[in-house]
Amino acid sequence: MFDLLRADIRRNLQDYAVRGPVHRLLLCLTLNSVHAVTLIRLQSWCARHRLPTLFAAKPLFWFFGIEVSKLARIGPGLRLPHPMGLIIAPNVTLGANCDLYADVRLVLAHGSKEGPQLGDHVFLGDGAKVVGHVRVGDHAVIGVSSVVTKDVPANATAVGIPARIVDEHNDRAADNR
Numbered sequence: 001m002f003d004l005l006r007a008d009i010r011r012n013l014q015d016y017a018v019r020g021p022v023h024r025l026l027l028c029l030t031l032n033s034v035h036a037v038t039l040i041r042l043q044s045w046c047a048r049h050r051l052p053t054l055f056a057a058k059p060l061f062w063f064f065g066i067e068v069s070k071l072a073r074i075g076p077g078l079r080l081p082h083p084m085g086l087i088i089a090p091n092v093t094l095g096a097n098c099d100l101y102a103d104v105r106l107v108l109a110h111g112s113k114e115g116p117q118l119g120d121h122v123f124l125g126d127g128a129k130v131v132g133h134v135r136v137g138d139h140a141v142i143g144v145s146s147v148v149t150k151d152v153p154a155n156a157t158a159v160g161i162p163a164r165i166v167d168e169h170n171d172r173a174a175d176n177r
């Protein structure tokens, strides 16, 4: 849990000019994104150790409107710049260093038990939705309010409802974030 959380915190602080350990501590105590990722990691830690998850899951829901399934697999470096309204269904996989903005939904298709599989460094803009057992490749970008219902290749940018590919080689990999 602590390795994952450390990676998450590092990424959620990446846009801040951290001036030493005290400043880092103050940021951790005040940033919503850090509070949300901490509760998400605590919830999955409790689930793995067969402890009640409600002490993490309830504050996540009450304060942030976030529901993350205990059965979701989330890689290190989860970044939630505006942690609000996020829903992650069971059997969803997120790779390392994904960015999820407000109101992102990663959900199952009706009648299916398999969720979306996201690669590493995937960016989901505000209100983006990924529905069903689709694969989103590494460094893919999903635009604001887009609804992904089919696979998105690595390095592609997809937008709209249903999402269409508007760029097959975005420069997100070059950002190295």
Ligand SMILES: CC(C)(COP(=O)(O)OP(=O)(O)OC[C@H]1O[C@@H](n2cnc3c(N)ncnc32)[C@H](O)[C@@H]1OP(=O)(O)O)[C@@H](O)C(=O)NCCC(=O)NCCS
Pocket: 101, 124, 125, 126, 141, 142, 143, 144, 145, 146, 157, 158, 159, 160, 161, 166, 167
């Ligand atoms: C997906 C995104 C990165 C695309 O940016 P881009 O590569 O510069 O693409 P462009 O703006 O050139 O748009 C390309 C085409 O996609 C369309 N488009 C872009 N974003 C769209 C969206 N979210 N929904 C529908 N269409 C969209 C444009 O209208 C344009 O269409 P056209 O070629 O028919 O004119 C950007 O639109 C986006 O959604 N960024 C995320 C922003 C965000 O979540 N910010 C959170 C900060 S609070």
